[in-house]
Amino acid sequence: MRTGTPQKLSKKLQTSQPTKKFVFSFGNRKSEVKGDQKELLGGKGNNLHAMTRLGLPVPPGFTLSTVVCAYYYQNEKTYPKPLENEIRKALKQVEKHMKRRFGAAKNPLLVSVRSGARVSMPGMMDTILNLGLNDVTVEGLIEESHDPRFGYDSYRRLISMYSDVVLGIHSSHFESALEDLKHSKGVTLDTDLKAEDLKTLVADFKQIVKENGKRFPEDPWEQLWGAMGAVFSSWMTPRATTYRKLNRIPEDWGTAVTIQSMVFGNMGQDCATGVAFTRDPSTGEKKFFGEFLINAQGEDVVAGIRTPQPINQSSRQVSTVDLDTLENAMPKVYAELVRVYQKLEKHYRDMQDIEFTIERGKLFMLQTRSGKRTAAASLRIAVEMVKEKLISKNEAILRVQPEQLDQLLHPGLDPQAKKEVIARGLPASPGASSGMIVFDPDTAEKWVHELGKKVILVRMETSPEDIHGMSVAQGILTARGGMTSHAAVVARGMGKCCISGCSSLKVIEEQKKCTVGNLTLDEGDWITLDGSTGEVIRGTVRTIVPTLNPYFLELMSWVDQVKQLEVRTNADTPADAKIAREFKAEGLGLCRTEHMFFDPEKIDAVREMILADTPQGRQKALQKIQPMQKQDFKAIFREMRGYPVTIRLLDPPLHEFIPHQDEEIRALSLKIDVSFDRLKRKAESLHELNPMLGHRGCRLGISYPEIYQTQVRAIMEAACELVRDEGFKITPEIMIPLIGDWREFQWIKHFCVQEIEMVLTKYQFEGVKGLSYQIGTMIEIPRAALTADQIAQEADFFSFGTNDLTQTTYGLSRDDSGLFLKDYLDAKIYEKDPFASLDPLGVGRLMKIAIQDGRKVRPDLKIGICGEHGGEPASIELCHSLGLDYVSCSPYRVPIARLSAAQAAIRNPRKLTQARKKTARQLRKKRI
């Protein structure tokens, strides 16, 4: 009756490829697969097939497709019937190519078994080498190689690896046996052990297996099936699942398994193994770059027991300046390797990360894949490959991961520096910095301004009252809150690093200390935050300040030619606006006026307004605020000259502006000369059980129209005076928050328009003419989206406030979800944190409804997004496909958003309707 989980996996694969064939051979320049089949063969397998087809020297083998993995998990870990036969056939072919036989006493074929998913998942999956060795075949290997040491070494490696991976016997058992042996022989290095010693070790290892109640299969065929099963099983190990979660790799992709004949880099001095990058992965410079080891197996290079040698002059490091190069030691092989890498780069049209083995002077290619690279390298490679005509500009744009740009825009920790990580939180705002711990904003301000110290503000959670402390701190660390908590949002806006939701941190603010496990940190202790990784580090760590690289500027200039979304910024201050303009923001999509209210100059008047019990009393206080707000708006308009500016009217509940602790109330009481009791009563009367769903947003405008009237007047007067005095052309966009019903909007618009017309009339006499304005709304609660057709009859534009919209659509508070969101991500109930990446099914569907219904009524309706999602690549892609006109994000994310928008436009270009074109024209016109 119940249908269980939607079984996407099998359907997807069944439709893309007939499942009749499960095994695909490669070798001798031929592959049973045509062209790219990453989904089917996994990345590693696919590349081996491709390299084979390119005519490169690849040891022959065959790949079990990902369909087998799907079948395996859908059928209680069993295999499809035809599999066994197909494997036998494929193995025969390998035997033919290699002129060896699997399990034969003479010239035995040894194979490796490796996993390979669609994308590279380094270190996540298990590999077994030397498969096919047993007491008989090892003698064949020795006979052939004339090297008993090599034979027994390979054999003991197989036993320990197989036992660990397939039989589940922890490798420590074997390691300690090895240590015991070395000890008894009085040697320190593995390489000092003799062939006889290793032969003993093989026997010891087998004994260990027995003692653990298991049996090491002598039958190579049994070894093979055991290894295959282990690979498939490893797809679901916690380590693999975690990696996938972190890297957002769908569960249902599955892994392929490649079985390939072994070649040996450790059969003597004419053997070697190495890895190389076709360009420098840290700078992107066009030079062949790699290292190798003579007489070694691949894992030795990675393991770092011996220092690898540079493959050529340009790969030399300070530490390897004296070592011989491959170019020098084996010039013929090196020359072939150069030909190979050039062919590969040309074929893949990307920087490659290759692995090779030299067996007795013959080069074998074992792997090629796109090389990982730093942000700087990524940009340089992309741009230079365009100049080399290897790729198009669009391809170059797609090559750079938007999130990587963060590395370029924020200081980062010196990767060489040592660091003692004491806790981990959410990487809420990128960058890194060190400072002395302070626990309250006042101390932060004092220490910075009066004592000249660098501080990190550590809080349970921040609130708007902390802004002054946050703005002087090097970084912010909070125990609570998610990616869109107050701390996170404000820090990103300020381009300041921040770690939020660091739940292992206990902050005891009254006592001015915090603890992590047994460690106690006091005020004044130094810590370092890495806001890009979420690491909290004890003491100071050297940071590296980024310089904007020329490749960045070049790539970004291409980006702007292809993107179809406009990219605006969320900025509350002229300083933020200035940064955003430097990053080429094309407008201001969200100016939160409340942050101005917290300004020390204004906060007293704001409090006076809140304490007033009559509209007249509020008016009086607002009259003090109005001229200051006007100056704020003027300063922002100036920074954004020529670009649209969207100003949101007051949004947060009033209680945020007044203190709640008795002590703070008493202090304020003395300061503003209002009795403690009255203040306390006001604080209590403003208290709400669920302030997020309370008296805030436009609801304030309904209850206290005079607040919005004052703000609107300040906006319009600022605009008029700039037109009058500084010759601006300007179209203020006034945005009403938290609308849920068209009548709400109409009611507020009505009195705003009255106010605006009064201002315009006044300035008309001073020569200000034709200043136009727009009044639009946030779409941030579900009902606004669901009744968008009605609202669009009144509103000039929509801007999705996806923080709130996500909150209400999920019924999930972003301030409180930190406590249990981890449970959800761990249990894989949520694939991503919905506050970090837009949920396409729920929130996205509401957005779609709002867009369709809104534009049905008003085809040229301008629609944007100003939630935090506006700076997240996957969300921007969704916004693009939904047909939004613009995204708006914090200043430092503007380049990321521009790049993401361009990528979205390349992947899925939009056709513009007439109405859309008109809106786009208008958006452009505004920039004059």
Add this chain to the structure above:
Amino acid sequence: MRTGTPQKLSKKLQTSQPTKKFVFSFGNRKSEVKGDQKELLGGKGNNLHAMTRLGLPVPPGFTLSTVVCAYYYQNEKTYPKPLENEIRKALKQVEKHMKRRFGAAKNPLLVSVRSGARVSMPGMMDTILNLGLNDVTVEGLIEESHDPRFGYDSYRRLISMYSDVVLGIHSSHFESALEDLKHSKGVTLDTDLKAEDLKTLVADFKQIVKENGKRFPEDPWEQLWGAMGAVFSSWMTPRATTYRKLNRIPEDWGTAVTIQSMVFGNMGQDCATGVAFTRDPSTGEKKFFGEFLINAQGEDVVAGIRTPQPINQSSRQVSTVDLDTLENAMPKVYAELVRVYQKLEKHYRDMQDIEFTIERGKLFMLQTRSGKRTAAASLRIAVEMVKEKLISKNEAILRVQPEQLDQLLHPGLDPQAKKEVIARGLPASPGASSGMIVFDPDTAEKWVHELGKKVILVRMETSPEDIHGMSVAQGILTARGGMTSHAAVVARGMGKCCISGCSSLKVIEEQKKCTVGNLTLDEGDWITLDGSTGEVIRGTVRTIVPTLNPYFLELMSWVDQVKQLEVRTNADTPADAKIAREFKAEGLGLCRTEHMFFDPEKIDAVREMILADTPQGRQKALQKIQPMQKQDFKAIFREMRGYPVTIRLLDPPLHEFIPHQDEEIRALSLKIDVSFDRLKRKAESLHELNPMLGHRGCRLGISYPEIYQTQVRAIMEAACELVRDEGFKITPEIMIPLIGDWREFQWIKHFCVQEIEMVLTKYQFEGVKGLSYQIGTMIEIPRAALTADQIAQEADFFSFGTNDLTQTTYGLSRDDSGLFLKDYLDAKIYEKDPFASLDPLGVGRLMKIAIQDGRKVRPDLKIGICGEHGGEPASIELCHSLGLDYVSCSPYRVPIARLSAAQAAIRNPRKLTQARKKTARQLRKKRI
């Protein structure tokens, strides 16, 4: 550019009736309108036309349609061009019928001008009588009536009424002139003034008008247009708008104006005026019932200056036992009146409220309309009219207003009793009762149990910790919270009266007192609550206990034959379930298990569970709770024997179960022997900024599976043991709250099913076989509705939790909205409180999406509603039209829901698809 409000009004009217004609005449048995045209003519006008067509003696006149009103408001208070001509023509016709001329010196025609909307709005609109009188025509009237007193009296009435209504001169000016005159003449009654006196008064009145800067128009034609304008304007007076808001009458219906020739009941002893009901409006008994006054105008009957006489023997009251009847005084006229009323009742097939005037022995009918009646009368009339074959059973069902049934089911205040209303809140739970004020639940319990007192629990707001106090109180009064606040919901569940959101009440719980304005009430003071009106009354008022009337039972038996929705109940205790079954609830749609957790027996174990830091610790505490929960469920299953029972797993955030005030924490600390610090820390760690959007519902089940496992075990063991021991057939329905993603549901369902299967296996050995169960979900956050297709693949049923769904769809906390919802209703931004009546546009649209998408995947998906809306008539109608299978509401609302469901089915019968029929069959089957 901006389109303004959607102009429904004009469109609607333009399509239903061509606007070419604005004026419709009636008189001499003919009307220019065919059949019922209430929308066009208003209720009053329509009835005059109808009575005319029935051949009844109606003074001739004409009606300006509601289209004129629409035009008036859409065109800056101007009239359509053709109107003047049409009025002239219609007036001519009246003059012809009456053989009088408007404004003529001899035999002048006088007219009345009355408003009339589509539904009766008593007292809300203004009327002007005697129009057409001036210094000239008054002499004509006197000549004709031979009664100067009558002439001048009519004239001075016109001047004062016209001045008040049209010219805006307050009537007090005229009243004091009248008082002065009486004083100077030494008389006390108006009737003691002579014709000469009244003639003076006419002059005085005109002087007053002049002094107020206005002019009384002598021209009758000008009088007429002034009066018409005043009627249209009165449609928008605050009084009228308020009445419409209270009675949910749309703004855009508009009013019609009827102009009718005057007849006079005050021209002498052969004249009279009266009102009558065709049946007794308070009992519904079939008897002609009314009163009249000799020599009086209509308003005199209502004004109550003279005691009206009974029209017949059966209309006599204690106070009118000595007065003469109309039957006796004017037998011929009475006989005609009887013929008229019988004709009217037969025509309208409903009890009529009629107004008549007798002018010189001739009967004139001035008005007929459906008579207002008590709930009891409403039922009796409906049922008896069916027996009289006057109406069908379906019509009878439609005649009773579901909300009226509340009157029958709850005690009410004696309408005769005096009462001092000191405050007004929301009528949160009907019924009335008196008690002594207490401010905390412990005192409530103590006073009731130990001292035997009756108490009213007065709180800022209630929380689940107050349940024990609420359950012993007579009624509950809270200063905060809306119609679905905790207090309201729980009180309705308990069938106890409650007033919530009484914002003028200041509760100072620590000081054990509260204030309303200047009045202070202390603990122990008596108050009375009327939960049906929201009135808080000082002292005690006598209440009347209802008896279930036989007409109720008969009507309700018809109701069940036509309704298509199943009606279930929300009940948390066996007692509630029992009441609901008595009201014929067909199942239990929501059993909230948390209320059981607050049980004094269990609360300590619950707290122990919360304080445990490990799953094991929680298990241990839960093992104490489990057997108690099992007994709870058994008791409920027993009450609901044969009917489905839906049990919701734990929903509220855990912090609700532990105290937060230091004092309470200290008390608990001693009681359960846990340190104060630990308790305090736990309370703090559970604190959430927005608990409604926090760690609650299924999120608890994700973090602490053992809680849900325990509950599921208790449910299933209870069911199994009833099957084993008491031969039950039972299908428990387990409901998971707050689902927002199908994986969430799947995750929880998975471990629930494991638990259930273990229980079933265990009891299988004891002969329990084939017990089936269902696992379904609440749809109470928007994302659940938006992803219902995925959820339906897993869930056996949906139940809309519309309290939460409304909350998140609107982004509006029901606990906090009380403070500003009034602003919204006042500003007409919301037509209705969305927590009281389901919002069809937003919440309804989400429901529609969920239903369509859910049934696309699972056509036989059972869908119900268990939010508070499930008991509200308009919401039930929406649920019916959306295709729900059932509604569930608190026990006392079950009859209301049944009646509403039947009315919905009659108005808009549903066709059932095959899948729906199957579900309906299954629902029925469960009742065996």
